[in-house]
Each structure stands twice: as C-alpha cells, then as structure tokens.
C-alpha cells in the first residue's frame with residue numbers, strides 16, 4: 001500500500017531528536033511521499049535540509065504561513081520570492097488566512113495571501129491553503145483572484161458539504177487529516193457527499209495526531225490510521241483510499 005502525506009512539518013524542532021527514525025517508520029508504513037509546507041524565514045533552512053536529506057521522499061513547498069504575517073511581512077515575502085526563483089518547490093504553501101489566533105494583521109494576511117496566489121500562478125505551482133475561522137474570506141479571495149488554472153489543497157478541511165462544494169467547484173481539493181478520527185470531528189457526516197476523487201490525505205505533523213494518539217506528537221506514519229478511517233466512512237478498503245488519494249496527490253504535485 002502506497003500512501004502520501006501531503007502536509008507534514010517534519011523539519012520542525014519536535015523531530016530533531018529522532019527524525020531519521022520517524023522517516024524510516026513512515027517509509028516502512030508505505031508513506032513514500034511526504035510534502036513539507038514552509039512556515040516562515042525561521043524554518044526555511046531546516047525545511048531545505050530535511051528535503052535534501054530524503055530527496056526521493058520529502059518534497060518542499062515554499063510560502064509564508066498566515067500566523068507568521070505581521071508588520072514585517074514584506075521582508076518575509078521577499079525571502080519567499082527569492083526561494084521560489086532559485087529553488088525547486090512542489091507548491092506554494094502554506095499560505096492563507098487565520099482569524100483564530102490574532103486578528104491584528106488581517107489586512108496584511110490578505111495582502112500576503114493574494115501576492116502568493118499570484119506567484120503560484122506565475123510559477124505554475126499548486127497552492128496549499130490554511131484556513132482557520134476564515135473560510136468565507138479565504139474562498140472569496142481565491143474566487144476573486146481568478147487566476148486561470150490555479151489548483152491546490154484546502155488543508156485540514158473540517159467544513160460543511162456546502163464549503164466542500166465551493167472548493168471543488170473552483171477546481172481545488174480537500175486535505176483530510178486526523179480530525180476525521182475525532183469523535184465530534186463531523187467529517188463522517190460530510191465526506192459521504194464528496195467524491196473521493198477530490199481528496200488527499202495529510203497528517204499536519206507534529207500537530208493534530210489521529211486517535212488513538214490524539215494530543216500526542218503526530219507523525220507521517222499515522223497516515224495509515226487516517227486512510228483506515230476515511231475507508232470506514234466510505235465503506236471501502238484502506239488500500240483503495242490509499243491508491244485514490246496517492247493518485248490525486250501525484251496529479252496535483254506532478255511527482
């Protein structure tokens with residue numbers, strides 16, 4: 001069974017003590033592709049180091065995370081742009097809007113998001129979008145950007161059937177993670193109305209570990225648990241879900 005973790009922050013300090021083991025365990029579990037979204041200028045060197053250590057399995061993205069947007073965001077964006085021009089990246093991410101932690105820089109978040117959507121379009125890369133307490137604002141910015149051919153993932157999707165339809169109508173797909181295993185996560189009621197051809201799997205490691213590891217450090221090998229849960233929801237096998245979602249990821253990221 002070949003699985004893909006479309007969203008894991010393997011380069012963060014949470015993995016410094018045992019990164020080799022974590023990747024080995026992922027590979028042994030069949031998680032042969034791991035996509036790494038950047039956070040900001042403090043993480044990009046470690047992101048590239050991790051991707052260079054496992055060039056066949058770890059694929060870097062470049063972007064500025066919305067919770068790292070502040071008064072300095074223009075300097076941060078210059079760094080992102082420089083990386084995109086120089087290096088090889090598989091997506092622009094993670095980018096988006098976050099109204100959960102802090103609303104102070106919301107105008108700057110919107111500006112940074114718009115600029116990065118345009119860069120993705122210029123570089124012909126998909127985008128990986130972070131949404132927290134900001135779905136209407138985020139979807140409306142993507143709609144308004146009207147960038148022909150722009151594709152990507154709404155990462156850690158936890159919305160309604162209607163939200164999902166708005167996303168897939170735009171040609172975007174949904175990243176399904178550990179929340180699918182949570183008792184009140186709600187995805188068991190939403191997913192049956194969504195064609196699995198619009199899904200990819202993700203862990204968001206080290207965050208949002210699936211049951212029975214909820215609250216602990218998340219790891220890419222737990223994609224197997226998410227595949228099993230999604231399979232249960234659709235009444236099919238984990239093998240089928242692994243194959244489908246890996247194909248969807250291959251199509252989007254081109255690798």
Ligand SMILES: [Zn+2]
Pocket residue numbers: 007009037094204
């Ligand atoms: Zn993330």
